[in-house]
Amino acid sequence: MSTAIKIDDLWVRYRGEEDYVIKGLSLEIEEGEFVLLMGASGCGKTTLCLTIMGIIPRVIKAEVKGNVRVFDLNPLNASPAEIAKYVTIVFQNPEMQLVTTSVYEEIAFPLENFGLPQDEIERRVEEVLEVVGLKGLEDRSPASLSGGQKQALAIASVLALRPKIIILDEPTSQLDPQGTKRVTDLILKLRREFETTILAVEHRVEWAVEHVDRIVVMNDGKIILEGDPKTVFSKEIKPEETGFRPPQVSEIAYNLIRSGVTFPTIPISLNEALDIFRGILDERKTYS
Amino acid sequence: MKERPIVEVVNASYAYPGGIKAIDDVSLSVEPGEFIALLGQNGSGKTTLAKLMNGLFKPTNGTVLIKGRDTKKMTVAECARIVGYVFQNPEHQIFASTIYEEIAFGPRNLGIPEEDVKRRVEEALKFVDLKKPTDAFPHLLSVGEKHRVAIASILAMEPELLILDEPTTGIDFGRSLQIMRLLQRLKDEGKAVIVITHDLYLAAEFAERIIILKDGRKFADGPTKEILSNKNLLTDAGLSPLQVTLLSESMKNYGISENAVRTMEFVEEFLKVLRRGYGSRV
DSSP: OOEEEEEEEEEEEETTOSSOSEEEEEEEEETTOEEEEEOOTTSSHHHHHHHHTTHHHHTSOEEEEEEEEETTBOTTTSOHHHHHHHEEEEOSSGGGTOOSSSHHHHHHHHHHHTTOOHHHHHHHHHHHHHHHTOTTOTTSOGGGSOHHHHHHHHHHHHHTTOOSEEEEESTTTTOOHHHHHHHHHHHHHHHHHHOOEEEEEOSOHHHHHTTOSEEEEEETTEEEEEEOHHHHTTSOOOHHHHSSOOOHHHHHHHHHHHTTOOOSSOOOSHHHHHHHHHHHHHHHHHHO | OOOOOSEEEEEEEEEOTTSOEEEEEEEEEEOTTOEEEEEOOTTSSHHHHHHHHTTSSOOSEEEEEETTEEGGGSOHHHHHHHEEEEOSSGGGTOOOSSHHHHHHHHHHHTTOOHHHHHHHHHHHHHHHTOOSOTTSOGGGSOHHHHHHHHHHHHHTTOOSEEEEESTTTTSOHHHHHHHHHHHHHHHHTTOEEEEEOSOHHHHHHHOSEEEEEETTEEEEEEEHHHHHTOHHHHHHTTOOOOHHHHHHHHTGGGTOOSOOOSHHHHHHHHHHHHHTTTGGGO
16 A cells, blocks of 8 residues: 555645635545545635645645645646546536536546547446446436536546546535435445545535545644544534534434433444444343 | 415426426425425426426416416516525526625616615625625635525515525535524524425424425425434435434334434433333333
8 A cells, every 4th residue: 555645734825815725734645545524614625635636736826835745746746637647536516527518528528538449438438327327318418417417427527537546525415315325336336446545525424434434624724633433523523613513323422421321432323323322221221 | 364375386397398397297385484495306306396486487387376476477577576596506696796786686676776775785694694895706705605695695685485406515514504594594584495405404403394306296295304204205205314213213112202303302302211211112
């Protein structure tokens, strides 16, 4: 395993702004790791992602201090084509990246740019359309799709490239549960088969805690909390401060603790919660 | 005396040019003071139904009445005076060069005198708690702020029913709570609110009535607790039940009496069982 992303003491300040958006942030992500980036709007999540992509400062002008490595590349001075071989991003608003006139072309276009053979392109297009649930819509115009379908298409077009690192900015925010499950399955398949490193920004926590290796919580340009999901939710998370809510089963536990109930550990998943809540009632029965 | 519903949808269908039927024989009515969450999978017809209710679309079959008047005989502006629609993506809605102009546009279009427009803009901004200079360029605001400008610009029309299309998508949970609390206040003031959402957590905590669409048809319509605690119904509609519902269902044999849909419902129920020594298991 090598290090996929390494950030050392990063400072970012947009041109014309007084304050830094990223304030001395350090982060290391291993190849194949699935990291969830969380925090309230405006905490610097998107700025961090754009800096890893090199979009900051190449396209969006900003003062950048500190070191960023993406495998053996420095995205701050590498060319877009070099970076694109390693890392791609799915934006929060799919309309920002849909550029062609048909669903098929939307996925095939970047593959053609990379010079892949036609049969390989066709195979990959069919594969990703199947996985994101857009099969049969190859000839439709992306503009005619629903919000959720557009998001699925944006993800599909990036996945077809099979990058080593995928950055997902709220990949499922406009998807319904079935769409979310399909995208989740797809991400997990990518990890399994291609050891893709994933950095996701996502507010929907129940979706995340089951699958991610690590949660990184940002606030005001810095990392304030970091660890596996179990560690992160072991203390009460306040949505107003962090921008996200804990899993509902953890929220139940926090409330019960306030009422004097003792917990061996804070549950983060449904099955764990069932064991713990039943355990508490069983124990009470033994002593009553 | 019962007030007349704000909107009555009567056996309405809507087919897009080209024949795709997005809404299929839907009937429902919306009363003043209701807080409704409209749920359903992507492509189930939620946005189309919203646009039928505010007169942007006219039904291809059946009728939509706003305060008893057929929307086919009303202009879009007449409809918008009563039913406001906040777009899913605020970028689709925001076009003016200042926040003030953005919010003043609607009331001006209604022919409201300028001094009254000014009052409406100020009230709307105060309501959404946006503390930016009113001459600021709206496109440079954050996503959450743009959402609030979009809501304010509809509020300034002083509609009786506000329909919001996924108002919490793409904004963090703290801000989502703020928006839902803001809508709660509108509801308390007697306005009706319909929120289109995928977020069952927020729907459970805030809405009093749930409508679920599936393949363009009305699949469920009833009190929040009744609909969201029905696991099979949700699954059939392609929705995932909340953790709290699954948890309480799996603990029935421990004396948890009913399927909870809100966090605190389960907390209170659990404490009750715990305090009575949980003798009711057998």
